[in-house]
Amino acid sequence: MNTYKHSVKLDSAKCRGCTTCLHHCPTEAIRIHNGKAVINEDRCIDCGECIRLCPNKAKRSTGGSLDEMKNYKWKIALPAPTLYGQFENLGDVEYVLDGLLKLGFDDVFEVSAAAELVSAYTRIYLKDPKVKKPAISSACPTVLRLIALRFPSLIENVIHMLPPMEVAARLARDKAKSEHPELNDSDIGVFFISPCPAKVSYVNNGFAGYKSLVDVVVPISDIYFQLINVMDTAIGEQQLSSSGMIGIGWAVTGGESTAIFNENYLAADGIDNVIRVLDQIENGSMPQLEFIELNACTSGCVGGVNTIQNPFIAKARLQSLRRYLPVSLNFLTEEEKQKVPENYLFDELPQYTPVSEFHPSLLQSMRMMAEAQRQSRELPGIDCGACGAPNCRAFAEDAVRRGEVAVCPIKDKLSGNKE
Amino acid sequence: MSESVTFRFEVDGSDFTSAGQASVLVKKHLRQLGIDPEIIRRVSIAMYEGEINMVIHAGGGEAFVTVSEEDITILLSDKGPGIADIDKAMQEGYSTATDNVRSLGFGAGMGLPNMKRYTDSMDIKSEVGVGTDITMKVNLI
Numbered sequence: 065m066n067t068y069k070h071s072v073k074l075d076s077a078k079c080r081g082c083t084t085c086l087h088h089c090p091t092e093a094i095r096i097h098n099g100k101a102v103i104n105e106d107r108c109i110d111c112g113e114c115i116r117l118c119p120n121k122a123k124r125s126t127g128g129s130l131d132e133m134k135n136y137k138w139k140i141a142l143p144a145p146t147l148y149g150q151f152e153n154l155g156d157v158e159y160v161l162d163g164l165l166k167l168g169f170d171d172v173f174e175v176s177a178a179a180e181l182v183s184a185y186t187r188i189y190l191k192d193p194k195v196k197k198p199a200i201s202s203a204c205p206t207v208l209r210l211i212a213l214r215f216p217s218l219i220e221n222v223i224h225m226l227p228p229m230e231v232a233a234r235l236a237r238d239k240a241k242s243e244h245p246e247l248n249d250s251d252i253g254v255f256f257i258s259p260c261p262a263k264v265s266y267v268n269n270g271f272a273g274y275k276s277l278v279d280v281v282v283p284i285s286d287i288y289f290q291l292i293n294v295m296d297t298a299i300g301e302q303q304l305s306s307s308g309m310i311g312i313g314w315a316v317t318g319g320e321s322t323a324i325f326n327e328n329y330l331a332a333d334g335i336d337n338v339i340r341v342l343d344q345i346e347n348g349s350m351p352q353l354e355f356i357e358l359n360a361c362t363s364g365c366v367g368g369v370n371t372i373q374n375p376f377i378a379k380a381r382l383q384s385l386r387r388y389l390p391v392s393l394n395f396l397t398e399e400e401k402q403k404v405p406e407n408y409l410f411d412e413l414p415q416y417t418p419v420s421e422f423h424p425s426l427l428q429s430m431r432m433m434a435e436a437q438r439q440s441r442e443l444p445g446i447d448c449g450a451c452g453a454p455n456c457r458a459f460a461e462d463a464v465r466r467g468e469v470a471v472c473p474i475k476d477k478l479s480g481n482k483e
Numbered sequence: 484m485s486e487s488v489t490f491r492f493e494v495d496g497s498d499f500t501s502a503g504q505a506s507v508l509v510k511k512h513l514r515q516l517g518i519d520p521e522i523i524r525r526v527s528i529a530m531y532e533g534e535i536n537m538v539i540h541a542g543g544g545e546a547f548v549t550v551s552e553e554d555i556t557i558l559l560s561d562k563g564p565g566i567a568d569i570d571k572a573m574q575e576g577y578s579t580a581t582d583n584v585r586s587l588g589f590g591a592g593m594g595l596p597n598m599k600r601y602t603d604s605m606d607i608k609s610e611v612g613v614g615t616d617i618t619m620k621v622n623l624i
Contacts, residue, residue, distance in 0.1 A: 216520030339606070343507050347531035348597065375552055421517040426552055426623070430488040430514040435490070 070108050071125045072115060073262035076100050078122035083449035085386035090335045091449035094463070096452035103345035103346040106419045109209040109224060110262040111335045111360045112369035125261030125370060130287065133168055136279070138244065140236045142229060145176040145307075146365045147284055148385055149378030151278040151292070157312075157385065160376035163295035167287075169255070170391040171240065172304055177312030178232035179396035182308055185404045186225055190324065190354060196221050198330070198345065198353040201320060202410075203227045205266040207338060212414035215342045219416060221356075224409045226274070228259065228314060229256055229263065230407060232386030233277035248339035254281045255290065259315075259368030260361065286480035300348040316379050317364035321357040331357040333364050369449040420464065436464045443472050448475050487551040494534050494561075496543020505532040509548050516550060522621055526555055529619050532594040533559040539584050540564065541615065551555040551615075557602070557619045565611035573599065 081099035091299075094114065096445030101122070115123040117319040133139045141164040148157050161172045182203075190199055200221045202208055204279050211218055230439025233254045240252050243325035256263060256278045264283075267276040332341045336359045344350045366382070367375035422429040440460035450473050453459035463470035490512055492505035506527050513523045530546065537544040541563020549556040566572050572579075573595050580590025599605045602619040609615040 163506070214514070217524035343510070344503070346527055347503065347506050348528040349503065349531055349535075416520055418514060420515045422515055422563065424517065426516060426518075426550075427486060430486060430550060430552075434488045434518060438491075474512070477593055 068105060069265060069268040070105050070110055071105070071261040072103060072108060072110055072112065072126065073124055073126050073269070074101055074103065075122045075291050077125060078120045079118075080120055081123075082119065082224075083397060084117050084119055085329045086452075086454050087153060087447075088113050088117050088326075089454065090339060092458055096449070097120065106417070109212065109259075109360075110265045111206045111207050111210075113263050113335060115226070115239050115261065115369045120428035125264060125283060127258065127261070127264045127283045127286065127370070128255070130167065130174060130255075130282060130290065132253070133253065137251040138171070138240050138247050138253060139169045139253045140240060141167075141172045141255050141257060142175050142236060142278070143172065143234045143257045143272045143364060144229070144259050144284070145174070145179070145382070146311045146368060146371060146378065147257055148312065149366050149382045150284060150288060150371060150373045151212050151295075151381070154381065154385060156305075157305045158299055158303070159295050159297065160291070162299040163291050164257075164301075165304075166294040166296075167290060171236065173226050173232050173307065174307050174311065175232045175237065175256070176201045176314060177394050178311075179228035179320075180307055180311040180323075180392045181235075181396070182225055182228045182231055182408070183314075183320070184392075184394070184401075185224065185408050186355075187324060187326075188401060188403050189225060189411050190326070195223075197222050198350070198356045199215065200345075200356045201358060202319060202418075203357075204359050205262040205271070205359045206260075206335070206415055208260075208271070209265075210338070210360075211342065213417055213419055214264035214339075215346055215416075216416035217346055218342060219413050221345070222413055224411065224413070225299045225404070226312075226408055227266075228411055230274075230277060234407060239278060253279045255282055257282055257284055259284050259365045259371045259435055261370060262360070271324040271410060271414070280436075284368075285370045288372050297422065306393050308392040308394075310392045311384045311394070312389065314383055315365045315382055317357065317359050318377065319364070321355060324355050326354050328353055329355040331359075333359040333367065334362045422461075432464045439470045443470060444475055444478050446478070485553065487549050489522060489547055489549040492546040492548075494537045494543045494546055494559075496541065497536050499538055502535050502538040503531055505534050507544050512548075513550070515553075518550070518555070518623070521553070522623065525588045526621055529598045529601045529621070530557055532597045533541045533557065533617060533619075536594045537561050537563070537587060539580055544614075549621065552623065554603075554623050557617075557621075559619075560614070562614040565613055565615055566607065566609040568609050569609060583621055589597050 091107045093104045113275040126472035162185040264281040267278045310323045318331045321331040363375035422432040443456035462468045486549035494621045516527040528563045541561035544561030576592040578590045584590045604620045606618045
């Protein structure tokens, strides 16, 4: 049944079954079986919290590597703007872009450049009175999956705009083909340099019927040391960078929102805060807003688990990098401003997947729910995780789903201090 | 009498910041029962407004959400001051909330009207000095 390919994986040899990830997974997707963490792939949203918190480094994200460059005649790097915040005293984005060429890429195309076009088109998109408000950004793939699994009534609020990475991939391919007409699509390899595992999943799975134009997603943390070794102040004369403050601002929470030029927005980050905001939109206790930017990681993409630098330092560095840049370097012509083109949009929204449903029949679900309530009352309620479930209630629910009775492994030891 | 399952929540009147949590839990349970997303949204709004009311006006109380195959019943029960004039309280924009509460963005006088709007039936039983029971139903069939 499950066909979603995840990028968060477990290295069983390192896992000690310590329950850290179990307690912090925002979707309760993890259980400990036989002393090892197991991820329920139906529930995982690739937020990376378990990778971030694992004390044994047993969780990692799968991604591509630079070795895959050999499979393509023409290799294009798409650096996420977050990459620029990883270096001390960078001074100029050019050094990073030049470094990517030195690693063997034939061209670079900044995701921040595409982000400026996405911002420009989003401003136009939001003027359409048919757009449901508050309009929720579609840029963070973890948030999209969270909405599809847990906030079905907000699916209609998601903006149909493709994320900057996708737009960059298309524009980079078009540029390669127009400059080198001899290239076929399969000759071109598009490598996204990514701050987060969720982008890996996004590329592997496509999105709501949309097939990604990115071929390989390389984590920033994997490429970092190779890149820093080849980066040099002696760089070519060619100007590679083509984005301004707006584009680079997308790496940090609030950057995408301020580029909408409408102060009636909300920007939130951190997966727990994101869930709280979505709950509030859903229960109607949110002021009337035009635009909502949500990032699963603290501070936005600079907080991604595949980065090197502390997000707050990366953010401070990006502030100084942006300071003397033009506001934007990518503009729409008057003609382009008339309508958001189809190739910036995805037409299908994600589908609601009721992953937590007990049973397709309501009556049967009700009986199972009642049984879970009954069993959970018998449990100590300290949510210690020793049974392998994140809390007593989830343990009872798991047991009921399997047609079993939840037997707490430590209840006898606790009875002394409880009674 | 058809089969049903009931969830009980205590709404803590002493801590304003915790208001709205029962509404989040109800959503989770209704998803587990496979309830339609639009119904979940309506129950969640009615529940949220009710919870806020209990915290603002009644010092907390209890909430019971009962799901049967026919409908979802929300019972909000408190031992607060009661509602003196129910017709007036049902008018949009009418509120007896204090300035303090209003400064937080609540007390706009939309709580009860919204609860009525998002449910299929609503019944208020209130006695001044004794408390208030509000029963709302959302039909599933």
